[in-house]
Amino acid sequence: MLTAAALATALALSGCAATTQADAGQDSGAGYVAGDGSLATWEPQQRDGAIDLVGQTYDGEQVDLGQWRGEVVVVNFWYAACPPCRAEAGDLRAIHQDYTPRGVQLLGVNPRDDAATAQAFERTFEVPYPSIHDQGAVAVAAFQGLVPLQAMPTTVVLDRQGRVAARIMGQIDPTTLRGLIDDTLAETA
Structure with missing residues (x-):
């Protein structure tokens, strides 16, 4: 299970969330609405x-979560103008690098940006994993009740059967996310 230190870190992050939409728009991330930092596991x-x-990446490739059954999948909902999305990009890149050899897939979902904006973000932050261009909110609908559209970023860990094992609403703490991935990898089928 999750360590006490990882839980303490997740709880500390919850204090960083904006309390209202007006509070969230007071800096360069105008229009950003914070996730509350909450952590949930099942x-x-x-x-x-x-x-x-099933969705299409900004490069026109099709991604089907069903093809990743048998692997743990981390799904990160983001958009380019979201300050914590930018802040966590390097941590997600490192997690991708460390966990892909262990059978973990990462997938981004962007419900807001056009291709040029999203691809500029991916180049700037060297995002190595695919992101679905979710202009029709198909991914948001697939995660209905788990990922509020206005809570960006939100990160979900899926188990090997494609079921939701954990969710972080707000910027990830890399130690916490690694712990959630490790816990999910350790589960027997």
């Missing part, structure tokens, strides 16, 4: 069915 017997999602 034991295997508490999890609902697999998330079904």
